[in-house]
Amino acid sequence: MNVHKALISGASIAGLSTAFWLSKxxxxxxxxxxxxxxxxGGQNVDVRGIAREVLQKMGLEDQVRQQTTTEEGTAFVNEKGQVVGAFPVEGSDGMTAELEILRGDLARVVIEALPxxxxxxxxxxxxxxSNHADHVDVQLHSGxxxxxxxxxxxxxxxxxxxxxxxxxRVSRNELGLNIAYGTIERETGDDRWWRWYTATGGRQISLRPDNQGTIRAMLAFKDDKHNLASLPHEQALAELKVIFAGAGWQDKRVIEGFATSKDVYFDYLTQIKMSTYSEGSVCVTxxxxxxxxxIGGGGSSLALIGGYVLAAFLSQQDSNESASISNGLDQYEQWMRPMVDKAQSLPPGTPDLFYPQTKVGVGTMQTFIRIASFGPFRKLASRIGHVARTKQELPEIRMAQTATTPQASL
Ligand SMILES: Cc1cc2nc3c(=O)[nH]c(=O)nc-3n(C[C@H](O)[C@H](O)[C@H](O)COP(=O)(O)OP(=O)(O)OC[C@H]3O[C@@H](n4cnc5c(N)ncnc54)[C@H](O)[C@@H]3O)c2cc1C
Structure with a gap:
């Protein structure tokens, strides 16, 4: 039997999940x-929907559970910090998911489990x-x-x-939304809730607890013409300060915290859409x-799932048949695409509705949140976190007889 060789470029969640399963x-x-x-590094990510099943199959659910950020729920607050509506962790996929973890911790858990x-x-x-039907040649920077x-x-x-x-065949859908993430110091008064504040001018501030004694802060604003991620870091920080002046609640704390934080980074939210996930002997995940x-949510969950599904369909092919890899790649795309399309199809008015410009808009949003946080409505509102769910069963993976036991490889 032929032993196939794969090169995976990129060792974050998607690459590591693929490496884990393909080697198995x-x-x-x-x-x-x-x-x-x-x-x-990196801020909070979560494991939702069928990604939990992938994590269980990896035997890593307990390890992730032990390293969660310990967030107890999501609370929307007003300018004075008073809670407008609260959504405690209820079930696995609420606004705060049951499995919330820092990106770096999730990556470390998977990398340490690689054979x-x-x-x-x-x-x-x-x-x-150089891409061919039955092989691919890569020229590396190292020579x-x-x-x-x-x-x-x-x-x-x-x-x-x-x-x-x-x-x-790669298209980009820019959402006109800037987000600056960074880690700031914890203060007395910070608890284990994700606090989320909406100000006028399409601005949001959020503070999330972590398991490392710090706070993960986020400043987001809606502006189609302003892409802070494209600016030099110091200039982006300076512009952020101007944009958030007078936003209210904890604006000064976060701006001052970002000035000394070591890990502030800017993102200009952009969806990637591809007309095909593979060609010849190259695929993407x-x-x-x-x-x-x-905004769609579930990026890390889809990355974990993608790695498993790709490896599973490749493992089901007869390795002696010439078309085996391309058949596996087609099946991988057919399985993943409906789930990806669902995560990328945003409800009408998103994200604008969540980034009101005026006081009236902010007031309307607060009323909506207040109602949504009550009893049966709360369950309905929590559906916002129902990503990476599917009626499809995960494909079966054929493990090689020689698969070895996990071992640290950092
Ligand atoms: C350092 C870091 C911090 C992040 N922080 C957050 C966060 O706070 N919140 C959030 O929601 N998401 C964050 N993300 C993104 C999140 O990890 C992804 O949305 C999701 O987990 C899907 O992961 P991915 O493996 O597809 O992509 P990514 O996590 O983006 O990983 C891509 C990997 O490929 C590597 N890479 C890039 N170009 C090349 C190249 N040419 N050759 C080889 N390697 C390459 C990168 O260094 C990186 O390790 C972060 C990602 C990284 C890398």
Whole structure:
């Protein structure tokens, strides 16, 4: 029987999930990651819907549960910090999910579970791809040219290799929404709730607890013409300060905290839509293929699921048949696409409705939240967190007989 060889480019959630499962299926897996070392960091992500089943199959649910951010729910507050409506953790997929974890912690849990024969080469990336029906040649920045049966691009939203291979089959849907994330100090008065404040001018401030004794802050604003992520860091910070002046609630605390925070980063929310997830011997997964943005939600869940589904369909093929990989890739796309489409189809008026410009708009939103937080309405409102759910069963994965036990490989 042929042993297939895969190169996975990008070692975050999508790449790591794919490496985990593909190596279990008996593939020889090599990973490259542009960063020089394991990328820790990142704010809150969650594991929702059928991604919990993938995590259980990995045997990692307990480890994730032990490292959750301990958030107890989501509370919308007014300018004085008074709670307008509260949504405690109820069931698995409310506004605060049952499994909320810092991105870096989730990545570490998966990387430590990789079989020892999966190698990650840090500080390297692809310069050129030569894509053929039955193999792919990659020229790496480090100088080598290597040949694989399949190249899996898991490089996140700004993937260069994806753009090189798929060109105009990649489309971008900018949502006109800027978000600045950063870690700030915890203060007396901070509790274990996610506090969310909406100000006039399409501005939002949110503070979330973590399990590291700090607070994860977010400043978001709606403006189609202003893309802070495209500016030099110091300039973006300065503009953010101007935009949030007079926003109210804890605006000064967050702006001052961001001035000294080491991990502030800016995102200009953009959905990635691709007319195909594969061509020849190259495929895409995770944000590189279908970035849903925090507005759609579930990016990490879809990344975990994508890795499993891709490996499962590839494992079901007869490895001696020439069309086996392309059949597996087609099935992977057919399975993933409905779930991705659902996560990307935003309700009418989104995100504008959630970023009101006027006092009247903010008041209307608060009234809506107050009503939505009561009894039966609360369950209905919590459906906003129902992403990565599907009626489809996860495909079965055929594990290789030689799959080895997990071992740390950081
Ligand atoms: C450091 C970091 C912090 C993040 N913080 C948040 C957050 O706070 N909130 C949130 O909702 N989402 C965050 N995300 C995004 C979140 O991880 C993804 O939306 C989701 O988990 C899907 O993951 P992904 O693996 O598809 O993409 P990503 O997590 O974006 O990972 C892509 C990986 O590919 C690597 N890479 C990029 N280009 C190349 C290249 N040319 N060659 C090789 N490797 C390459 C990157 O270094 C990265 O490790 C963060 C991602 C990263 C990398």
């Amino acid at each position: 299926a008996g593939w020889e897996v090599t990973m490259i990651e542009r960063a020089r070392a394991f990328r820790d 020892p024969h999966v190698h990650i080469r840090y500080g390297d990336w692809i310069e050129q791809v 080598q040219t290597e040949t694989y049966d399949l190249l899996i691009i898991a490089e996140g939203i700004r993937s260069r290799t994806r753009d090189q291979v798929f060109g105009d 995770g944000d590189a293929a279908w970035c849903v943005t925090p």
